[in-house]
Amino acid sequence: MDELTPRDSEFGLEKAAAESAPILDQSAGSFFKQLLGFWVTFAAQFRKVNTVQYPEEKEPTAERFHGRHQLNRHPDGLEKCIGCELCAWACPADAIYVEGGDNTPDAQYSPGERYGKVYQINYLRCVFCGLCIEACPTRALTMTNEYELADDSRRKLIFEKEDLLAPLRQGMLMPPHPMYPDSTDTTYYKGEVPHSHPSQEPNV
Amino acid sequence: MNAATLIGNDPGWLIAVKGLIVFVLCVLLTLMSVWGERRIVARMQMRLGPNRVGPFGLLQSLADGVKLALKEDLIPKAADRIVFVIAPVISATTCFMAFAVMPLTGKVSLFGHQTVMQLTDLPVGVLYVLAIASVGVYGIVLAGWSSGSTYPLLGGLRSSAQVISYEVAMGLSLVAVFIYSGSMSTADIVAAQHKWWYAVVLFPSFVIYAISMVGETNRAPFDLAEAEGELVGGFHTEYSSLKFALFFLAEYVNIVAVSSLATTLFLGGYHALPGLGFTENWLGGWFCMVWFFAKVIAFFYLFVWLRGTLPRMRYDQFMKFGWKVLIPSSLLWILVVATLRVMSARGAPRALIAAFTFGVVLLIMAATSLYEKANRTINVESLPDSSVEPSFPVPHVSGINRVESNNG
Numbered sequence: 121m122d123e124l125t126p127r128d129s130e131f132g133l134e135k136a137a138a139e140s141a142p143i144l145d146q147s148a149g150s151f152f153k154q155l156l157g158f159w160v161t162f163a164a165q166f167r168k169v170n171t172v173q174y175p176e177e178k179e180p181t182a183e184r185f186h187g188r189h190q191l192n193r194h195p196d197g198l199e200k201c202i203g204c205e206l207c208a209w210a211c212p213a214d215a216i217y218v219e220g221g222d223n224t225p226d227a228q229y230s231p232g233e234r235y236g237k238v239y240q241i242n243y244l245r246c247v248f249c250g251l252c253i254e255a256c257p258t259r260a261l262t263m264t265n266e267y268e269l270a271d272d273s274r275r276k277l278i279f280e281k282e283d284l285l286a287p288l289r290q291g292m293l294m295p296p297h298p299m300y301p302d303s304t305d306t307t308y309y310k311g312e313v314p315h316s317h318p319s320q321e322p323n324v
Numbered sequence: 325m326n327a328a329t330l331i332g333n334d335p336g337w338l339i340a341v342k343g344l345i346v347f348v349l350c351v352l353l354t355l356m357s358v359w360g361e362r363r364i365v366a367r368m369q370m371r372l373g374p375n376r377v378g379p380f381g382l383l384q385s386l387a388d389g390v391k392l393a394l395k396e397d398l399i400p401k402a403a404d405r406i407v408f409v410i411a412p413v414i415s416a417t418t419c420f421m422a423f424a425v426m427p428l429t430g431k432v433s434l435f436g437h438q439t440v441m442q443l444t445d446l447p448v449g450v451l452y453v454l455a456i457a458s459v460g461v462y463g464i465v466l467a468g469w470s471s472g473s474t475y476p477l478l479g480g481l482r483s484s485a486q487v488i489s490y491e492v493a494m495g496l497s498l499v500a501v502f503i504y505s506g507s508m509s510t511a512d513i514v515a516a517q518h519k520w521w522y523a524v525v526l527f528p529s530f531v532i533y534a535i536s537m538v539g540e541t542n543r544a545p546f547d548l549a550e551a552e553g554e555l556v557g558g559f560h561t562e563y564s565s566l567k568f569a570l571f572f573l574a575e576y577v578n579i580v581a582v583s584s585l586a587t588t589l590f591l592g593g594y595h596a597l598p599g600l601g602f603t604e605n606w607l608g609g610w611f612c613m614v615w616f617f618a619k620v621i622a623f624f625y626l627f628v629w630l631r632g633t634l635p636r637m638r639y640d641q642f643m644k645f646g647w648k649v650l651i652p653s654s655l656l657w658i659l660v661v662a663t664l665r666v667m668s669a670r671g672a673p674r675a676l677i678a679a680f681t682f683g684v685v686l687l688i689m690a691a692t693s694l695y696e697k698a699n700r701t702i703n704v705e706s707l708p709d710s711s712v713e714p715s716f717p718v719p720h721v722s723g724i725n726r727v728e729s730n731n732g
Contacts, residue, residue, distance in 0.1 A: 161633045165367040 181265045186248040188266040189241055191284045192259065194308055196300055196316035197292035199229050199285070200260030203236035210255035215245035227296040232305035236260075239281040243269050258309065291315030297322060327427065327511035328445045330438060338434065342443050346423050353617070354576040358385040360621075361628045368632035389569060397565035402472030411470060412563065412570035415463030419577040421456045425449035426584045427511045428616050429594050432609040441613065442511060449510040450502070453585055454495055457540065461487045463574065464542075468559035479558025482548050482639065489643060490539030490546075493650035497532035500654075500661045501589050514593030523590040528657045530590045532650055534626070537582040539646065541575070543627055545634035546642060583623035584616075591619045660684050 172179055181187070192200045203220025221229075221237030229235035252261055271277050288294060293316045300313045300320065307313060334342070359374065359382060366373030374381035399408055429441035446452050461484055468480015502508055504526060505516035513522075523530040539546040560571045587593060594612035596603045604612055637645070667677050 157633050158629065161368040161629065164370055165364070167370055169367070169372050170370050171372040 181267065183265075185265045185267070186250050187264045188243075188269060188279075189252070189284055190262055190264050190286050191236075191239065191281065192262060192286050193288070193292060194231065194313060195291060196313050196320060197288055197297065198231055198295050198299065198308070199235060200258045201236035201239065202230055202232060202258055202260070203234045203239075204257065206255040206257060207252035207261050210251045211246075212249060212251060213245045213247045215242045215247075216240070216252060217242075223296075225298070228298055229295045231299055231303070231308040236281065239284060241279045241284065243277045243279060244274060293320055293322075326515075327430075327440045327442060328509070330431065330440050331442060331445050334437070334439055338437055338439065339443065341434070342439075342441065345441075346426075346428075346443055347420065349428075350420055350423055350577055350580065351573075353580050353620075354573055355385040355389075356382075357576050357580065357624055358388070358572075360624070361631075364625065364628045365632045368629075392569040392572075393566055395565040397567065398562075400472055400562050403562065404470040404472065407466050407470035408562075409567070411463050411467035412567045412574070413463075414466065415460055415574040416570040416577075418456050418460040418463065419574045419581055422453045422581040423584065425452055425510045426581075426588060427514050427593055429612040430604065430609055432612075440511070441610075445509055445511045448508045450498055450508050450513070450585070450589065453581075454491065454498075457578075457581075458487075458491060460574070460578065463571075464559050467563065467571070471559070471562040473562055475556050476559050476561045479561070483542060483559055486542065486546065486548060486642070486646075487540055489646040490536040490650075493532055493646055493654055494536040494540055496651060496654040496658060497529045497536060498589065499658050500526045500529040503658070503661055503665050510588050510593075513589055514595065517592045518595070521590060521592045526590070526661065529654070529661075530586075532654045532657075533586060533590065536646075536650060537586060538627065538630060539642075541578045541582055541627075543579065544631035545637050547636060548639050548642060579624060579627055580620060583620045583627070586623055587616060587619040 194200055203218060205218045205220065208214075208216040208218045217238065217240040218236055219238035220234045223229055223233055223235050248263075250263060253263055256262075269277070291314075297316075297320045300307070300317050303313060362384070363373040363381070374384035377383040377387045399405060424443040425446055427440060427442040427445075431438060431440055433439070434441070464483045464487070465480045468476045468478075468483065471477070501513060501522055504522065505513045507513060507516070542548075560568055563571060594616040595601075596612070596615050603615070663680065664677060667680065
């Protein structure tokens with residue numbers, strides 16, 4: 121790795137001066153200097169290879185790698201997405217399709233009035249630029265590090281809401297269910313809802 | 325009994341068996357060399373290369389062959405259909421024919437017959453190889469022309485010009501070998517190298533041959549005819565499926581063929597390395613084949629090494645190099661060799677021969693130093709005057725004082 125890091129002199133004034141200096145000696149010694157190239161390739165044969173045996177060995181991606189999207193949930197299980205379509209508007213590749221729907225007392229999917237009824241991302245179009253993530257006002261949409269998205273048909277590469285939603289964690293309930301007692305959407309956004317409340321469980 | 329008599333006594337069935345052996349060896353060597361090249365180049369680029377099919381990926385070229393065979397065979401609308409089909413056949417058949425005169429072993433017994441592992445021994449064997457190589461060019465030219473497409477045509481033209489130019493240098497480099505061995509038969513040339521390899525005795529010829537064989541086979545750094553970046557593959561752009569496979573096969577068999585010729589003419593053929601002569605009797609003489617192929621593989625490695633190291637040459641530089649450097653220098657070398665040969669044949673005193681050699685070396689040194697001196701003065705004079713601001717805009721570089729321009 122050391123040899124890849126440029127030394128200061130390679131970018132400094134000395135380099136600029138050296139590059140713009142006229143080349144006086146064009147022929148002498150250049151033939152043997154060219155032969156040095158053969159040594160480079162020959163020696164490289166005995167160095168360690170950089171290949172990763174991919175399907176068998178998987179190396180973790182960079183921490184902030186742009187992979188498949190994920191629709192997040194509040195700690196009680198309600199969806200964060202409010203169906204505002206800002207992600208779809210931000211998308212330069214027109215890969216996102218959103219249809220918002222109204223929450224009703226019987227079917228509450230997200231805190232507040234609206235939720236994302238239909239949410240599709242077309243991974244044949246998506247360029248993984250992350251502008252949708254920047255646009256999202258509720259941090260509902262984030263990206264994971266998952267990159268194995270190849271498939272054999274166009275249909276399979278349009279991910280629906282079910283494919284994108286984050287799994288239920290400890291203390292979460294599958295929506296639709298009522299909001300946390302004595303809370304508004306603001307308390308949700310402030311992160312004041314710790315987990316689901318027994319009153320939110322569906323009446324069986 | 326010499327090789328020619330032994331071959332002359334071969335019954336018909338033995339010739340057929342030998343032909344089969346040579347063919348199978350060529351195809352196997354080709355498959356292995358495609359794999360070997362990819363593995364070696366990969367290591368040079370710090371990769372692994374094909375390692376999926378079979379142990380160490382050994383069956384990769386077989387898998388590629390099957391894949392190519394299963395592909396759709398397209399013939400473009402504008403193509404000349406008959407020539408289009410014939411061209412790859414010409415390429416693939418001619419490249420195998422060169423092996424007919426390659427001596428692979430000395431005296432061995434094959435199915436109870438005393439013979440040598442060489443299909444036939446022509447008195448003009450080496451000329452035959454050169455002639456076959458020239459016929460092989462027809463495959464390339466016709467493929468380029470009959471595709472009915474621009475880039476293949478350019479590739480075919482380049483290729484023909486290239487192969488013709490480098491064949492001249494190649495042929496001239498072989499003249500010294502003929503003068504020294506007094507024969508054009510491959511078996512006799514190998515026999516003549518019993519004491520000293522011609523790569524040592526005729527080193528300049530060897531260098532010229534080694535360079536021109538790379539040009540002859542259209543390989544990097546002389547792969548201008550295929551030049552992926554410029555010609556989209558060159559003459560075989562429009563070919564697919566088995567027809568493409570034939571060109572692919574031809575290219576690699578050609579490499580093996582010119583390497584074999586180099587081995588035969590300059591590296592002592594099937595003879596063992598100096599000091600290991602006792603190995604030639606192992607396995608009843610068959611062990612010679614190991615030496616032969618070891619030398620061929622060494623040449624093949626050289627090809628791969630060149631490809632892994634050097635960038636492609638520019639076309640005009642390439643032609644200039646062939647016509648203005650290789651051909652004149654080999655002509656000069658032939659003159660020297662012929663003079664030496666005649667002097668020693670006429671029984672000239674050793675001092676005279678030494679004096680002549682010394683004189684030639686001195687003359688060459690004087691000429692090169694004069695040439696370089698002339699070059700250096702030109703270089704200094706032709707340098708741009710750095711104190712004058714150039715007429716085109718240049719980026720500002722701190723630390724370098726430029727004369728401020730008046731109009732700014």
